[in-house]
Amino acid sequence: MLALTDRIGAIAYGGDYNPEQWPEDVWHEDVRLMGEAGVNLVTVGVFSWSRLEPRPGSYDWSLLDKVLDLLHTAGIAVDLATPTAAPPPWFSKAHPGSLPLTASGTRLTHGSRQAFCPSSPDYARAADAVVGELAGRYADHPAVVMWHVHNEWGNHNALCYCDTSGQAFRTWLRDRYTTLDRVNDVWGTDFWGQRYGDWEEIDPPRDTTAFRNPGQELDYRRFSSDALLTRHRAESALLREAAPGIPVTTNLLGTLEKKVDGHAFARHSDIVSVDHYLVAADPGNHVGLALNADLARGMAGGRPWLLMEHSTSAVNWQPVNVSKAPREMRRNSLTHLARGADGILFFQWRQSRAGAEKWHSAMLPHGGTDTRTWNEVTALGAELAALSEVRGTRVRAEVALLFDWHAWWALELEARPSERLRYLDTVRDWYEALWGLGITCDLVAPDTDLTPYLAVLAPSLYLVSDADADALHSYVRGGGHAVFGPFSGAVDTHDRVRTGGHPGAFRELLGLVVDEYLPLREGESALLSDGSHAHLWTERVEARGCSARLRFADGPDGGPARGGPAVTRHSYGDGAGWYAAAALPVRSLRTLLDAVCREAGAAPAAAVPPGVEAVRRSADDRSYLFLVNHTDSEVSVPADGYTRLDGSALPGFANVPAGDVVVLREQAEPQRDRRHRKEAR
Structure with missing residues (x-):
């Protein structure tokens, strides 16, 4: 860039x-x-x-x-x-089979944009x-x-269900799993008598009489994303070959x-x-x-x-x-x-x-x-x-929030415990709580190297690979702090339940077992010991070494998990694993994440009032503080060590008018080593 x-x-x-x-x-x-x-x-x-x-x-x-x-x-x-x-009209007229087919069997027509099947060889040649x-x-x-x-x-x-896509899907499956027995295993096809005896029996997961096979549906989403990625890589290769110096x-x-x-x-x-x-x-x-x-x-x-x-x-x-x-x-x-x-x-x-x-x-x-x-x-x-x-x-964040499209796809397939527990809603709630604390975070894939971060947030990691789960264990054992949202670690990469007790991949790290998932009906809530209410989701937790930091209230108002832990902390190696056994309201989330960040040593870029963002961009030789005021009133922010971009001094604070943005230059050389910052605290 x-x-x-x-x-x-x-x-x-x-x-x-x-x-x-x-x-x-x-x-x-x-x-x-x-x-x-x-x-x-x-x-x-x-x-x-x-x-x-x-x-x-x-x-x-x-x-x-x-x-x-x-x-x-x-x-x-x-x-x-x-x-x-x-694609131009002449292309769609010449190659009607290139037009996408919906899951219900409707062939879409030309007249908008992206009117093509990602697996169409005719489209690939023309493109x-x-x-x-x-x-x-x-x-x-x-x-x-x-x-x-x-x-x-x-x-x-993104999702085309035509026969061409079906053939490409079968090729993708062969490349991924090699044998049909392996496909049957990871999809669990012995349930409902879906076992396949020939590759040609596998079709795209079109509309059917009841629930689709979730393993097949998940892999079809992966295949569909990969089909478009194949096209992206093909076009990129042609461009790089012609002009290797142009990004x-x-x-x-x-x-x-x-x-x-x-x-x-x-x-x-x-x-x-x-x-x-x-x-x-x-x-x-x-x-x-x-x-x-x-x-x-x-x-x-x-x-x-x-x-x-x-x-x-x-x-x-x-x-x-x-x-x-x-x-x-x-x-x-x-x-x-x-x-x-x-x-x-x-x-x-x-x-x-x-x-x-x-x-x-x-x-x-x-x-x-x-x-x-x-x-x-x-x-x-x-x-x-x-x-x-x-x-x-660069923005140098001290906290990572794990964001994974595969976990998103899997969580929102059919036949989950609650269709009201939505991936983006959960991620947004956790992010909003962190944003309210003024903590800057990177949203990264679960396979990212997490060692540079003081704390890691996993709001919704229902699906997780063995390798990523192992990396999170190593991160916490090495001194990191990781906090997980409800229904995490439940299944492997094929949407197969991790047996032996929930939360599957993270039982040891979190020092607990979830006895039962207890989703709430619309309009129901569970009173928490801090006086707030959880909605959507609760869990009955048995402590196996963890300590409770927040509980469901005793009595009927505490919901189906009444009296049990709602937020836990478990010392693990040199670090700690935290768990939220409910869809917490923002207030409770902010308390939880504040405790995690304080213990980990993660701090805001600047002390700002509510509704004001403070974000720092820096390099080895310079640093800039952005103050963004989303409120209807002017605010004053302490600004010792900063100047205006024109070099003029500040009177120890910066005034940020309502709805305005102020950019300041840091006078001192920025600190760059997060681990040293943590040790200093």
């Missing part, structure tokens, strides 16, 4: 540019206005396949040639996209052809500083996309890029923004990353598309920057006048330059240019 911003010479700023939607005379106005706004990077060509290849094998590069030359002359760099997210031609033509174009593969992999077509990215969707494994795609991208859009109906959507930014940083391995898309104001795809309040777009953008982004981009540059996203906001609105949005866009461009020295620094 630093190589990209070094080439640009600043924090990346811009958005999707779709000149094919406008006559050529508008392009020159676009470039002029981009200069006024401080735009230095635009994504071009995302949905241009039907323009670039109007008939099979016949290419027309005239539009792209002119646009790239025009942008380069104006000093604007290009993130050139492969157009494969939108590789247009990508190869694109790469060969523009590999040496001076405007192109990054390749953008596809667009939002799997957003609309490759793709825009991932973080928590907005359940169907593909974001960690896997991130590992096959030179730069991690994400899209993030606020949920307008959520009054705490700024917490969700921070969560997704921390997930992007986790997928990037702590390196700076790129915000490929967000919105200047309203989107167009929610039930009610609420406009952003004045300065909210700036606050959103700078929060992403605070949490590790080295580029701030939008969908899109010029607001469309036709098509499905014409009511989606843009940098240049329908009303043109005489609008509040345009004024905020140009002001943000100038501010990011002034913040250029921040690029390349």
Whole structure:
């Protein structure tokens, strides 16, 4: 990412540019206005396949040639996209079998985007052809500083259930398990008489009479994600072969996309890029923004990353598309920057006048330059240019929160103890509690090296591999602190129950056995000894060495686990394992996580009042403190040891106006060794 911003010479700023939607005379106005706004990077060509290849094998590069030359002359760099997210109409007509099939057997039609089966060989040949031609033509174009593969992999077509997908699934299973006996074993096919005697008997898990086989359903999700990843890797290979010096990215969707494994795609991208859009109906959507930014940083391995898309104001795809309040777009953008982004981009540059996203906001609105949005866009461009020295620094979190798409898929399959225990809800509750404590965390995959972290949170690890469970045991034995949410460690990677007592993989680490899972009905709750109430889920726990830090109340109000432990702590090796045997309310979660972080030695970046974020970005020679005020009142934050970016001194504190963001430079050399920090405490 630093190589990209070094080439640009600043924090990346811009958005999707779709000149094919406008006559050529508008392009020159676009470039002029981009200069006024401080735009230095635009994504071009995302949905241009039907323009670039109007008939099979016949290419027309005239539009792209002119646009790239025009942008380069104006000093604007290009993130050139492969157009494969939108196959042209001629392709779907020529290859109707390439269109996706739903689980109920409905063949979808052309008329939107991503209308293709990920396993279609016809699609693969056509996509590789247009990508190869694109790469060969523009590999040496001076405007192109990054390749953008596809667009939002799997957003609309991750799961196809056609016969072509079925054949590809069988091949995937052979590669993964080798023998049919192994498939029967891991899927538990002797239940309900599903045992397979021939590979050809295995179909995609289409709609059926009752519950699908959960092992098969889980593997089909893995296969489907891998099928799209195969396409990502194929396109990336063509681009790297043509231009080995140009980095490759793709825009991932973080928590907005359940169907593909974001960690896997991130590992096959030179730069991690994400899209993030606020949920307008959520009054705490700024917490969700921070969560997704921390997930992007986790997928990037702590390196700076790129915000490929967000919105200047309203989107167009929610039930009610609420406009952003004045300065909210700036606050959103700078929060992403605070949490590790080295580029701030939008969908899109010029607001469309036709098509499905014409009511989606843009940098240049329908009303043109005489609008509040345009004024905020140009002001943000100038501010990011002034913040250029921040690029390349990193957010150094002391806490890790484990985020796993496989655990998400498995938890929300059919026939679980409670469909009300939802993966993202649990993760969000835990993250919100940590956010309220001011603790910065990385959201990382369970197979990440956890040794740099003082504490590890596993809010929802229903499924866990043996290797990842062993790594968590080693982490705690070595002095780490790990805290687990309810229903954790219950099954292996095939959704097979770990026998011998719950919580399966973590009984020894946690020093307890869960006698029974006790989900609550809607409207039910269980009173806790701190006076709060647990909803959704409780567990009956038998202590086997752990101590109770919070209990279910005695008597009927305590629910089905009345009198038993609700939060436990167990010394294990040189560290400690903590367990929440309930879906705790945020207040109780905050108390638990505060205790864990204090004992582990993890601390906030700064002492700030409620509703204010403090995040530090640093390098070996410099450090910056971002203060983000989400409240309606001005706040004062102690700021000894900091200056303003212009070098002027502060009077021992920094005033942060309501809804504002302040960035400070640390005077002293930043501390970098977490273990030394822990020992010092």
